Amino acid sequence: MSDNDGKKTLGLRGGSNSGNVKQSFSHGRTKNVVVETKRKRVVVPKPGAAKPTTGGASPVAGDPSKRPAGITDAELERRMKALALAKAREAEEAAQREADEKAREEERDRRRAEAEAKEREEREREEALKAREEEERKRKEAEEKARVAEAAAAAAPKAAPAKPAAPVARKANDADTEDRGASGPRKVDRDRDAGRAERVVKAKPGRGDDGRRAGKLTLNDALAGGEGGRQRSMAAMKRKQERARQKAMGGQQEREKIVRDVQVPEAITVAELANRMAERVADVVKSLMQNGIMATQNQTIDADTAELIVEEFGHRVQRVSDADVEQAIDQVEDKAEDLQSRPPVITIMGHVDHGKTSLLDAIRQANVVSGEAGGITQHIGAYQVTTESGAVLSFLDTPGHAAFTSMRARGAQVTDIVVLVVAADDAVMPQTVEAINHAKAAKVPMIVAINKCDKPDANPQKVRTDLLQHEVVVEEMGGDVQTVEVSAKTRLGLDNLLEAIALQAEILELKANPDRSASGAVIEAQLDVGRGPVATVLVQNGTLKRGDIFVVGEQWGKVRALINDKGDRVDEAGPSVPVEVLGLNGTPEAGDVLNVVDTEAQAREIADYRAHSAREKRAAAGAATTLDQLMAKAKADQNVSELPILVKADVQGSAEAIVQAMEKIGNDEVRVRVLHYGVGAITETDIGLAEASGAPVIGFNVRANASARNTANQKGVEIRYYSVIYDLVDDIKAAASGLLSAEIRENFIGYASIKEVFKVSNVGKVAGCLVTEGVARRSAGVRLLRDNVVIHEGTLKTLKRFKDEVKEVISGQECGMAFENYDDIRPGDVIEIFEREEIERSL
The missing domain is CATH 2.40.30.10 (Translation factors)
Structure with missing residues (x-):
């Protein structure tokens, strides 16, 4: 009986709750099912009345005789309240479950609707794509036929009339008719009936059968083709679109090859070569394999191989050298109009203690000498001086000590004028001569400043005369070298010296371009x-x-x-x-x-x-070229004792000077070897190297840091500090001298002649001798001479005077001598008596 008849289904009144549940099946099928939920009957006992329960007679609150034993009214009331709360909780849970089920059903309906809409949209897009592809195909066929007809018309004789285009159009219509023939559905309809997997592949957005794009190319469309695998870049998709367009326009046209100038250095990696040629790395590797060279993209090939590959790819080769990086340094010649006058650079040179720095101090009105250790210059100082006339002069002050040869040479190379300082009371000395040679080698004009003219024993004329021996002809003697008599102490003649410098600078016409790279x-x-x-x-x-x-x-x-x-x-x-x-x-x-x-x-x-x-x-300099040279070097090193040292100095020039001075210390038996030299404080690394080599560390105007000092104390490494190069050279020379083997010197103390030879039992042959000169000692060494030829050298076994053993026998006395382990003695032989003395040597 239906609800439309106004009648209800048969059931217990109030005994159950009914509701509809919608079940979902595959392929979109659904079914409504009526579900009934049976409710439990809740019995609430009334006061004074007995209500049956499932377990038999239940106690009644008002009748204590019918209750279970031991149940009071309060207990019974508490139990009834708990039962009511449990029933209410069950009702709430049932309502919540029903609401959750309803929400899940609504969610399933929504998803089903979305899936149906999406499927419908995909079908519509698929049909639209099929139609567009069919139209495109027909258009292509028509264009192809028209192109064939035009080609045929162009090939026909000029007199022949042009063929009408109607047959072409008719053929196109015939082709269309074939597709739409009554014998069966069109090709596009047959394609639509293909399998689901094929439809999914063809339904990708923006793609057709020939791979062409539909509409504008976007980033999402470009990346859509890579779902589930490797994604294509936007550039790759554009290249594919361009290839499809080329194909539609009548075949892909070959791009014109770009010929590049490829720079090929002495060694280059395969990947870098491919990059410079703008070719694919795989193609370059393939070309190398074809030439019998197996190389990966990260391997290096030589210039000849790279040149062969570049020519194979049709590019032009430009061979470059690693030294070409130096071309980045600007070497442009300055134009005459860009040149401006510049201050002269004057280098002050001369022998040590001739007053170079004191003279410069007097010019600068400063006191540099007091800041130098030992009162001698050990660094190159660079200063600018503005004279009273306003002229600007740049001075370089070089050391005069013999160890600083490279510093003086460096000063002469960068200078415009050399001021040679010679002490009037000392004349020309070794470093003075060296400074003259440096100035001549650098082809720099020279001005001689004769210093210390305030001293009583000053003799400037002797200085001028001594300079003639070294081909320095002063103006007073008909030459072109200016001389100025000065005194740094009394400032005598300083104005004349500055005037001479200004005159020489004016003659040189010194100019430079200040607007170029420095x-x-x-x-x-x-x-x-x-x-x-x-x-x-x-x-x-x-x-x-x-x-x-x-x-x-x-x-x-x-x-x-x-x-x-x-x-x-x-x-x-x-x-x-x-x-x-x-x-x-x-x-x-x-x-x-x-x-x-x-x-x-x-x-x-x-x-x-x-x-x-x-x-x-x-x-290359340290490697021996041949095995013979290596063996000879090793053999020579065995006979030479080395004193290894580490040198740390405050400036580079001092370190160089110390190393050069150390190289000059030594001879064929001993030499000083500088393991390492550098500038800066003594560090823990230096201590580690010194410990491994057993060398002391020499600090020149530098100190060791705290960690280096601690390490040196722990490992027993000696650190010596110096501030004057004299002291350093003397100490190292003394230490190297200690490695020299002592010199053995022989002192002849006497001669004796053998008069007779006796045989003594338990002793052997004993020579009866007469001491003819000096003294014969028991502890001395002896040589046996026969006809002035040494036939034996050894020691005495016994020395007796009469029957007593004695220590020595003086000249004019007779004695008996026996040699240790030697008996071949004859009358007339001469015995030479000598003592050996060790003498320490020094360098």
Whole structure:
């Protein structure tokens, strides 16, 4: 019976709750099911009445006789309340379950609707794509037939009339008719009936059977083709679209090959070569394999192989060398109109203690001598002086000690004028001669300053005469070398000296271009604890500015600060200006050339190339060329004792001077070997190297840091500090002398002639001798001479006078002598008696 008849289904009243549940099956089928939930009957006992329970008679609250034994009214009431609460809780849970089920059903309906809508949308898009593909195919066929007809018409004789296009159109219609023939459905309809997997592949958005795009290419469309696998880049999708367009327009046209100029260095990786040719790495590897070379993209090939590959790919080869990185340094010739006058660079040279620094102090009105250890200059100082007339002069002060030869040579190379300081009371000395030779080698004009003219025993004329021996002809003797008599102590003749310098500078016409990239020479370099590597640079060309990127020797950097000779920071330094440069990545060598470049990459590349070249040169110089030379060197080293040392100095020039002085110490038996030298404080690394080599550490104007001191104390490494190079050289020479073997000197103390030979039992042959000269001692050494030829050398076994053993026998007395382990003695032989003495040697 239905609900429409107004009747209800048969059931217990109030005994159950009914509801509809919608079940979902596959393929979109659903079914409504009526579900009934049976409710439990809750019996609440009334006061004074008995209600049956499932377990039999239940106790009644008002009738204690019908209750179970021991149940009070309060207990019964508590139990009834608990039962009511349990029933209420069950009702709430049932309502919650029903609400959850209803929500899940609504969610399933929503998802089902979305899936149906999506499927419907995919079917519509698929049909639209099929229709568009069919139209595109027909258009292509029509264009192809029209193109064939045009080609045929062009090939026909000119007199022949052009064929009408109607047959072409008719053929196109016939082709269309074939597709739409009554014999069966169209091809597009047959395709639509293919399997589901094929439809899914063809239904990808924006793709057709021929791979062409539909509509505008977007990033999402480009990435959509890579779902579930490798995704294509946007560029790859565009290339594919372009290929499809080319194909539709009548076949893919071959792109014109771009011929490139490929720079080929001495060694290059396969990947880098492919990159320079703009070719695929796989193609280059394939070409190498075809030439019998198995190489991966990260392997290096030589220039000849690379040139062969480049020519195979049709490019032009440009062979370059690693040294071409040096071309980044600007070597442009300056134009005459760009040149401006610059201050002269004057180097003060001469023998030690002839007053060079004192003379410069008098000119500068400063006191540099007091700051130098031992009162001698051990660094190259660079200063600028402004004279009373307003002229600016750049002075370089060089050491005069014999150890500082390289410093003097470096000063002569970067200078315009050399002021040779000669003491009037000492005349020409060895370092004076050396300074003259440096000035001549550098082809620099010279001015002789005859110093200490205030002394009573001064003899300037003797200085002028001595200079003639070294081909220095002064003006007073008809030459062209100016001489000025000065006194640094009394400031005598300083004006005349400055006037002579100004005159010489005017003759030289010194000019430079301040507007180009700066270049200069490193006068001195040091490692400062607080400021890092610091180089004293004399700018020779251009203007060095703060922030400039430069390369100097094997180091590079960016100018962080410029400090002039007065200790003030400046923003730029022009030609002939000495400045301290901060901002290097390492300590350069004194004498290196500083050049400003455009970029950090260029500076780093040039510095790396120079460092690599220097390492190769050092390796080549240290390697023996043949096995014979190696064996000879090893044999020679066995006979030579070495004193190994480590040298750390405050500046590069001092370290060089110490190393050169150490190389001069020694002879064929002993020599000093400098294991390592550098600038800066003594570190723990230096102590470790010294311990491994058993060498002392020499610190020149530097000290060891705390960790180095502790390590040296633990490992027993000796650290010696010096501030004067005299003391250092003397101590090392004394230490090296200790390695020399002592000299053995023989002193002849007597002669004896054998008069007779006796045979004594238990002793052997005994010579009866007469001491003819000196004394015969028992402890001395003896030689047996026969006809002035030494036939035996040894010691005496016995020395007797009469029957007594004696220590010595003087001249004119007779004695008996027996040799140790030797009996071939004859009358007339002469015995030579001598003593050996060890004498210590020194270098």
